[in-house]
Amino acid sequence: MSAQESGRDGVTRRSFLRGGLGAAGGLAAVAAAVSPLRELDTGDLTLERLLQKHYKEMTPEDKERVLERIRNEVQQRFEVRPELRDLPPLPGVEFAYALNLGRCIGCRRCVHACVRENNQSRDPEIQYIRVLELPRGSVDVERSEHHYDHLRVPSPDHYYMPVQCHQCENPPCVKVCPVEATWKEPDGVIVIDYDWCIGCRYCAAACPYFARRFNYAEPSVPKEELNPDMNYLSNRPRRKGVMEKCHFCLQRTRAGRMPACLEVCPVGARNFGNLLDPESQVAQILKTKQIFVLKQDAATLPRFFYYFDQDM
């Protein structure tokens, strides 16, 4: 009898409860999933940013709109109107860096000039350059130390090797990115679209030089220390959950200037220039000095060259 009834309605109490509970659970899960949308107009996440295209797919108008949005965001956050640009790669230019290990004294001026120039987070601290302290007579980076804190440098029996992104010609970090948020520009610099990065950190795991830094927490930069000279692909402020790294100071170098780490070096150990210009300083070094690259066996073909040269 009851079966006949249920057959007539097609709904038993059990199936009704089951369906109702399932629907409520599903609804709650959907609500939780879209809960970030509640922040849409209140703060961090805007609809514009949510619908923003990949850097390479933007039209010039799209880019200008995005730059304007970022300018407004920065002004809101730091009370400074930034000079935000999107400098294109220069034709006929491939950047390269050369570093004289015979000169470096490990004073970390480059590290902190970089932090200042590129608006890295001060708390938690993020630094692109690591200065390794190595015992003289070996290039065994496994035995290096980069937390050294002497009163005076250089410490005897040690030499110093600053390591930053090597802008590889064959970059493993680019290969592993699942969303193509990082890529190699025509001037050889590996860049990151901070608005496209999903924060999976595959690239950091793939990098043999430990050159990539992740914003595990919301980065904080003091308002008065913000560098307003900004570029879309380089030093504009980042958010929590995105990767960042050295980009050869694109906001400077694509305007023809030297990188910040070079200009502050008190011993002049650093050299930067256009690899394709045979008269450039870097090309002269490659021609006349005995250069080497770090972890050559990784076959990454870095654009960052080291050499020892301590002539009198």
Next chain:
Amino acid sequence: MNSEERSSAAGTGPRARASAWGILVGPAFLGLAAWLHLGNPPAEIPRQEPMRVDTRRLTTEPRRKPSELHDGRPLIFVNSFLRHCSECHNFPLSEVQIRNRQQHGHIVLEHGINDACHNCHDLSNMDQLILRGGRSIPYADVPELCRTCHGPTFQDWQRGIHGRVNGYWDATRGEQHHLRCVECHDPHRPRHPAMDPLVPLPGPNTLRMGDPRWRAGESHEGPEEDPLRRVTVQSREEDR
């Protein structure tokens, strides 16, 4: 009877189990949603206070300011008066005076085998420098003097690969400022003096490197528990 037939046709066991799961999964999702929504406390990341770096220590100015040139002649403080060298050195110095050097006691001469004033300073005109051939040159041309001994370095400097070049890497877009020899090196003591390093980086980003001794498991004793701090304390003690 009827219902038995129906359930046996559909298979009692799996169906009942499936509905039990259905009742369980719904509240589970609800609970998860509630936890994601309300609970989910932010993770506590232990971290040190960030170190501040004084902007003045990140100067891009030349490291040395060689003494002011006035009419191409250096001016130095003598008894709190600014004077040209020739204002005192208007008479020839005796051999004994040169050897004993009673004046200019603050100048430390550590330049290898180049250990005599008149190797570089022109004794007949102290406002000028002297090349090894005997030609007198003004102070502004000091690289000409240095090159007489440091030829390869001078060549490198001319090509821009010795010494710092500030400004523009692209000379067509702006000025390149090549620092001169004496803007980095003290000619009396050319080796770079030791400097104080800026603060190192603590924190989760770099923990994986750590202290090699600690990583190798050789030693777990030390003045402090934290391996990162221990490096600091030990190396400071070694310095003293």
